[in-house]
Amino acid sequence: MKKYFSSMSFCVGFVLVSFMLFVLVVSLFWLPYDTTAMDMSHKLSGPFGGHLLGTDQFGRDILSRLMKGVQVSFLIGLLVVAFGSIMGILIGSFAGYFGGKVDEVIMKLIDTQMAFPGVLLAMMLIAVFGNGLFNTVLALAIMSVPRFARITRSGYMKYREADFVKAERIRGAGSLRIMFVHILPNIKSEIVATASLAFAGAVMSEAGLSYLGMGVQPPDPSLGIMLSEAQDYILRAGWYVLIPCAAITILVMGFNLVGDGIQEINERR
Amino acid sequence: MPERLITLENVTKIYGGRKRTVKAVDHVTFDIYRGETLGLVGESGCGKSTTGNMLVHLLNADSGTIRFDGQEITAMSEREFKKLRSDIQMIFQDPYASLNPQKKIGWLLEEPLLIHHKEMSKEDRSRKVDEILRVVGLDESYRDRYPRQLSGGQRQRVCIALALIVNPAFVVADEPVSALDVSVQAQILNLMKKLQRDYHLTYLFISHDLGVVSYMADRIAVMYLGNIVEMGTEEQISRHARHPYTQALFSASADEEGRERIILDGDVPSPSNPPSGCPFHTRCFRCREKCLDQKPELCEMEPGWKIACHYPHEWEEGEDSPQRKAVEV
Ligand SMILES: Nc1ncnc2c1ncn2[C@@H]1O[C@H](COP(=O)(O)OP(=O)(O)OP(=O)(O)O)[C@@H](O)[C@H]1O
Ligand code: SF4
Ligand SMILES: [Mg+2]
Numbered sequence: 001m002k003k004y005f006s007s008m009s010f011c012v013g014f015v016l017v018s019f020m021l022f023v024l025v026v027s028l029f030w031l032p033y034d035t036t037a038m039d040m041s042h043k044l045s046g047p048f049g050g051h052l053l054g055t056d057q058f059g060r061d062i063l064s065r066l067m068k069g070v071q072v073s074f075l076i077g078l079l080v081v082a083f084g085s086i087m088g089i090l091i092g093s094f095a096g097y098f099g100g101k102v103d104e105v106i107m108k109l110i111d112t113q114m115a116f117p118g119v120l121l122a123m124m125l126i127a128v129f130g131n132g133l134f135n136t137v138l139a140l141a142i143m144s145v146p147r148f149a150r151i152t153r154s155g156y157m158k159y160r161e162a163d164f165v166k167a168e169r170i171r172g173a174g175s176l177r178i179m180f181v182h183i184l185p186n187i188k189s190e191i192v193a194t195a196s197l198a199f200a201g202a203v204m205s206e207a208g209l210s211y212l213g214m215g216v217q218p219p220d221p222s223l224g225i226m227l228s229e230a231q232d233y234i235l236r237a238g239w240y241v242l243i244p245c246a247a248i249t250i251l252v253m254g255f256n257l258v259g260d261g262i263q264e265i266n267e268r269r
Numbered sequence: 270m271p272e273r274l275i276t277l278e279n280v281t282k283i284y285g286g287r288k289r290t291v292k293a294v295d296h297v298t299f300d301i302y303r304g305e306t307l308g309l310v311g312e313s314g315c316g317k318s319t320t321g322n323m324l325v326h327l328l329n330a331d332s333g334t335i336r337f338d339g340q341e342i343t344a345m346s347e348r349e350f351k352k353l354r355s356d357i358q359m360i361f362q363d364p365y366a367s368l369n370p371q372k373k374i375g376w377l378l379e380e381p382l383l384i385h386h387k388e389m390s391k392e393d394r395s396r397k398v399d400e401i402l403r404v405v406g407l408d409e410s411y412r413d414r415y416p417r418q419l420s421g422g423q424r425q426r427v428c429i430a431l432a433l434i435v436n437p438a439f440v441v442a443d444e445p446v447s448a449l450d451v452s453v454q455a456q457i458l459n460l461m462k463k464l465q466r467d468y469h470l471t472y473l474f475i476s477h478d479l480g481v482v483s484y485m486a487d488r489i490a491v492m493y494l495g496n497i498v499e500m501g502t503e504e505q506i507s508r509h510a511r512h513p514y515t516q517a518l519f520s521a522s523a524d525e526e527g528r529e530r531i532i533l534d535g536d537v538p539s540p541s542n543p544p545s546g547c548p549f550h551t552r553c554f555r556c557r558e559k560c561l562d563q564k565p566e567l568c569e570m571e572p573g574w575k576i577a578c579h580y581p582h583e584w585e586e587g588e589d590s591p592q593r594k595a596v597e598v
Contacts, residue, residue: 170357171435172351185369186371
């Protein structure tokens, strides 16, 4: 862990992610206002009044909605990374360890999927299964499987002929034990880097889908929904647009920088 | 008559796909007796590791039979071979690459017990780990260390402990000291010798270092391009070698004993395109017409002393051969 702080990207990313985590933790215990309580007499009031970040077109507290939106982003990011990584690691492990025909077929499928624009694929899945939080997660998770599968596979290809793996075979370790007890821990930092990048991607895609009205549905707040609602008032209340933008940027950039930093250090090793 | 523990009969291993094939091991036949150390020597790429890997069932032979203690293991599936896994162990050349860097030494040593002795209690396993650490000259404090915190020699001791903790009968040591400092080499070799006596081990000791092999081995087999070219007791091979290749190999290390040095010219031919006839004929100083197209069989010249050469009697010790002179110029 300590060695990663020698990377500038990691340090900056770490600060940004920590800040958002702080917001998340606070939001779990305390929100300034109810996120859906409307107050028609205080529509679009500016920041630093009774509401720290002002109110939206229905007089709802923007800070509360933002904090809730950050929760939703973290939840989606976490679920997407969890599903995507489990699937991707399983697929990549078997493909990379056993190689051969199975590997060829799996990699062809993955290449095909990667050639497909991600958000388009997610939109197609949502069109088929309907929208809502769970389907958004499912669609984004499926989209993130290939990157996990690829990084895992290349790690296994590197280690499957390693002396310590041969030694394990001679000691009687079975394939599953070698794959998941011995090889996987050796590629965990690569996987963590990928997870961080995938997290950023999921937050970004969720915002995009919600913005298009295909992700989380109103009145639940999400950073994407806030953005799409705010755009109508861009001239009257510029800060309203900037707030969700800033939150998305900090989250996405933070996780991207952390991922890049880890990759950078891994490669230097 | 000593008991045969391992027998190889016409064992062949061919690597490669449709286009380029490499005959890494070519109809190799030999025995390893219980309790002995058989040294396997030869230049890089001659097929030593391939032979060792087939004996530990990391590779399957393409043809021929390998028997361990009377049981044929060549055609066994991994499942069938599992019951023999603890009997046949291996020590690798590079102690840096052969230990999982993510696991502590104690964990690594306990794992084979978990695999092979599921009935063992945690305390028994723990006691056994401590015991084996002491046997290889380390102590309990090493349990909580990672491989990266150990020196090469200490790591190799751990590798030896890992091989021995399951009570094997046979251990393949593939260049076990080549990656170590000369000062550490002797310690590891002596440890291996001591353990062989204490646990009645049988070793196949692979090395290209003739000094090390002569020190360790009771008998030596010399390999060239996938073939055994000469095989006999340590004394026969290192002092009275008959095969031109063996003579050349050992003359390089025997300068001080007043023997002339034979320098072979040319490189080892590619094993994907081996020479016709005797595999050594492209570099042999005794090569004649017959050698170009007839491959010599490995024949027993004296009990236990086998040579694959058409002219094993041409040059006896002390006698000067014109061909040798010619090579030296
Ligand atoms: N997996 C493989 N695929 C193709 N060819 C291989 C493979 N492994 C080894 N070879 C070839 O087989 C031949 C024998 O290799 P092997 O590793 O057994 O030699 P060696 O005697 O152990 O050499 P060294 O002293 O360098 O370890 C070499 O020509 C090598 O290039
Ligand atoms: S058979 Fe001929 S070429 Fe081969 S080692 Fe003997 S003398 Fe040399
Ligand atoms: Mg080798």
